[in-house]
Amino acid sequence: MSSVADAHAADHHDHGPAKGIGRWLFTTNHKDIGTMYLVFSFAMFLAGGAMAMIIRAELFQPGLQMVEPAFFNQMTTMHGLVMIFGAVMPAFVGLANWMIPLMVGAPDMALPRMNNWSFWLLVTGSLILMSTLFMDGGAPNFGWTAYAPLSTTYGPDSTTFFIFSVHILGISSIMGAINVIATIINMRAPGMTLMKMPMFVWTWLITAFLLIAVLPVLAGAVTMLLMDIHFGTAFFDAAGGGDPVLYQHIFWFFGHPEVYILILPAFGIISQIIPTFSRKPLFGYTSMVYATAAIAILSFLVWSHHMFTVGLPLPGELFFMYATMIIAVPTGVKIFNWITTMFRGSISFETPMLFAIGFVVLFTVGGLSGVMLAIAPADFQYHDTYFVVAHFHYVLIPGAIYGIFASVYYWLPKWSGRMYSEALGKAHFWLSFIGLNIAFFPMHFLGLAGMPRRYADYPIQFANFNQVSTIGAFLFGASQLLLVFIVYRAVKNGPKADAKPWEGAEGLEWTVPSPAPYHTFEQPPRVD
Amino acid sequence: MSSNQSYYVPESSIWPIVGSIGMFLTFFGLSTLLVNQSNGDPTTTAWVVFTIGALVLIYMITGWLRDVIRESRAGLYDAQMDRSFRQGMSWFIFSEVAFFAALFGSLFYIRFFAVPWLGGEGAKGTANMLWEGFQAQWPLLSNPDNSQFAGPDSVIGPWGLPLLNTLILVTSSITLTLSHKALKYDKRKQTIYWLAATVALGAIFLFFQIEEYIEAYSHLNLTLDSGIYGSIFFLMTGFHGLHVLLGGIILFVVLMRLIKGHFSAHDHFGYEAGAWYWHFVDVVWIMLFVFVYVI
Structure with a gap:
């Protein structure tokens, strides 16, 4: 690498991928890095899913059958952390890596070496996080939110490792986000103005802005935890004049934009897929862009709706209640636009479209329970119950995860040059759809009846719904193994895919062959 | 928007992976150091790991920047x-x-x-x-x-x-x-x-x-x-x-x-x-x- 000035640097574009393991360790190619992100995030998805299975198995019956309560707490904590920081965020970054240069007509990401470092820091941070499972005193057990004093005074030794892993994962995400913004601002093909960009690119631009704005805030919060644990500070200790609620404020100032980070790229994916399979342009493109921006801006103003029960002053409760409910407006604009795009379209129901429609329907369910939770006086009843668990799983699984599944089916032909089996894809959708609803719909009732979240045991009257939920969870979990098989089978010996396998698809990514060559758009295409 | 005809994409680089190893050693070492110190356990090994990690990081930063400076001096950037x-x-x-x-x-x-x-x-x-x-x-x-x-x-x-x-x-x-x-x-x-x-x-x-x-x-x-x-x-x-x-x-x-x-x-x-x-x-x-x- 140090001999960049020598002759062979000049013709490096003629090279294909390097041979052997070095290709993956040292690569600067956005497609390689995108693939690594996607594979790694899927591995983490399975790991986090296994933790969820342990949780659900324990909750199949009241009483303690399988695990100690202490280990149960570690599972709920690690499940959340692994799914958010290890599975969903990296999967979106992987999609951004693969698709944004292809969609804007760029030869690669703007800062290719830093791109590689973002990925390997993700692995580094994840390794440290996962290593806590094997430490004395166990993994973090205070929930993914790491509230003080659970994480300070009462946290296990591994809390320190957790804090530094969050720092490293944050650095990784910030670098990834900087790369995305630089690519979108600076690398678009001639003629591709901002308002001609595909929606996936738009949503990622806004997501990247959110990432850069709030991950440093999380870094600040966990740094203060570290100081309280090891250096005797009193940030979150009222005896020294601090306040544990301060931690919650800082955390959720990060945390609420974070949940939009987990959903906005999925909005973009759905906005690509629904027009393709409705064979109509996206309805209300401009309003989609503005709605996305509005959601992002509002996300900075609503954090305390996670804390209605900590004893906020009344004006605070009211402000955060109304601000939160306003978010339903731009979100409603999006739902309306998707439905209107489908209206009178000639729709076909390939697997990506099934996941997209599943997204629209079930995300709306999650959105509506979100509006219920936003009502402060009602939230006093729902707070910290399974109603909240039902709500955020309804927005995260049919939202973020379905978005990722839809994109995998949609773009797999472009990535691999092979088609998946449509029959198996549909089976995957229906098994997931049924399993998900059986697993999470009963949780609404459990929550309304008062079952608190994050406990290994529960009173006997909650047993029936919990058993149903566990059966659904195992159905959903098992059907994800089908996805592994579908992708493996397609990549190994699926039928060859055309450059544009979907007749209604639009965009630059379909102008290059399938599979996309190692280097694309070395000469920028012209967009009219 | 893009205006140029050839964008310089470095072919490959060892620095990101070196930097990741450095980060792992630094922060694993530092965490162990802090925890052991709080518990009154020996910290020598943790110091060694932390120091090696920090040195690897310094090596990575200097090497990476040297490459970037060389490329810049060679006129590869537009x-x-x-x-x-x-x-x-x-x-x-x-x-x-x-x-x-x-x-x-x-x-x-x-x-x-x-x-x-x-x-x-x-x-x-x-x-x-x-x-x-x-x-x-x-x-x-x-x-x-x-x-x-x-x-x-x-x-x-x-x-x-x-x-x-x-x-x-x-x-x-x-x-x-x-x-x-x-x-x-x-x-x-x-x-x-x-x-x-x-x-x-x-x-x-x-x-x-x-x-x-x-x-x-x-x-x-x-x-x-x-x-x-x-x-x-x-x-x-x-x-x-x-x-x-x-x-x-x-x-x-x-x-x-x-x-x-x-x-x-x-x-x-x-x-x-x-x-x-x-x-x-x-x-x-x-x-x-x-x-x-x-x-």
Whole structure:
């Protein structure tokens, strides 16, 4: 690498991928890095899913059958952390890596070496996080939110490792986000103005802005935890004049934009897929862009709706209640636009479209329970119950995860040059759809009846719904193994895919062959 | 939008993976070190791992930057690449702004909500029942529980060293701008002298900051564990000091490159990135001076 000035640097574009393991360790190619992100995030998805299975198995019956309560707490904590920081965020970054240069007509990401470092820091941070499972005193057990004093005074030794892993994962995400913004601002093909960009690119631009704005805030919060644990500070200790609620404020100032980070790229994916399979342009493109921006801006103003029960002053409760409910407006604009795009379209129901429609329907369910939770006086009843668990799983699984599944089916032909089996894809959708609803719909009732979240045991009257939920969870979990098989089978010996396998698809990514060559758009295409 | 015909994409690089190994060793070592120290266990191995990690990181940073500088000197970068670097640096500084915003937000929350509520203010004044008779004041010299957190005797007044340090940093921003102007007119000597003055002022700032900390620890009993004032004071000024150190190192490297003959009147992004960072650090200090020391 140090001999960049020598002759062979000049013709490096003629090279294909390097041979052997070095290709993956040292690569600067956005497609390689995108693939690594996607594979790694899927591995983490399975790991986090296994933790969820342990949780659900324990909750199949009241009483303690399988695990100690202490280990149960570690599972709920690690499940959340692994799914958010290890599975969903990296999967979106992987999609951004693969698709944004292809969609804007760029030869690669703007800062290719830093791109590689973002990925390997993700692995580094994840390794440290996962290593806590094997430490004395166990993994973090205070929930993914790491509230003080659970994480300070009462946290296990591994809390320190957790804090530094969050720092490293944050650095990784910030670098990834900087790369995305630089690519979108600076690398678009001639003629591709901002308002001609595909929606996936738009949503990622806004997501990247959110990432850069709030991950440093999380870094600040966990740094203060570290100081309280090891250096005797009193940030979150009222005896020294601090306040544990301060931690919650800082955390959720990060945390609420974070949940939009987990959903906005999925909005973009759905906005690509629904027009393709409705064979109509996206309805209300401009309003989609503005709605996305509005959601992002509002996300900075609503954090305390996670804390209605900590004893906020009344004006605070009211402000955060109304601000939160306003978010339903731009979100409603999006739902309306998707439905209107489908209206009178000639729709076909390939697997990506099934996941997209599943997204629209079930995300709306999650959105509506979100509006219920936003009502402060009602939230006093729902707070910290399974109603909240039902709500955020309804927005995260049919939202973020379905978005990722839809994109995998949609773009797999472009990535691999092979088609998946449509029959198996549909089976995957229906098994997931049924399993998900059986697993999470009963949780609404459990929550309304008062079952608190994050406990290994529960009173006997909650047993029936919990058993149903566990059966659904195992159905959903098992059907994800089908996805592994579908992708493996397609990549190994699926039928060859055309450059544009979907007749209604639009965009630059379909102008290059399938599979996309190692280097694309070395000469920028012209967009009219 | 893109305008060029060939964008330089480095073929491959060992530095990201070296940097990741370095980060793993550094932070695994540091975590083990902190935990073992708290538990009273031996820390030798942790120190070794941490040190190796830090050395690997230094090796990575120097190697990576050397590659970038070589590529830049070889003329491989075009105007579009330059814009990508500028985007990268701007958004990095934006992330730093967000980090300090979180710290300032914490300061304001503590001052205007947490401490007054502990003192019995507002509808939630029942908090005062935890430590009856606790008086809210700022700076907080007497903590709610003085047996657990012994409060400081006094705090650092703004009009001594902090004022001097403010003048030093503001002056350093001016000398930096003079240096930049000189570079734009290709007056290399003046560029180097003014930049050297900037680095020297940064070093003097850090020296006085360390003096201030020694004073706080040895005479004022103002420490990290003296309650919330000491906590937030050292957190904010400490992180600012680390940024001055980093900015100073960046400018020092830029200075060495200038002496070696790098940078020209129209092509000096590395210089500008360092300058942006330095001005950012300066602005943060002015905010700190106002909100931590004066008000």
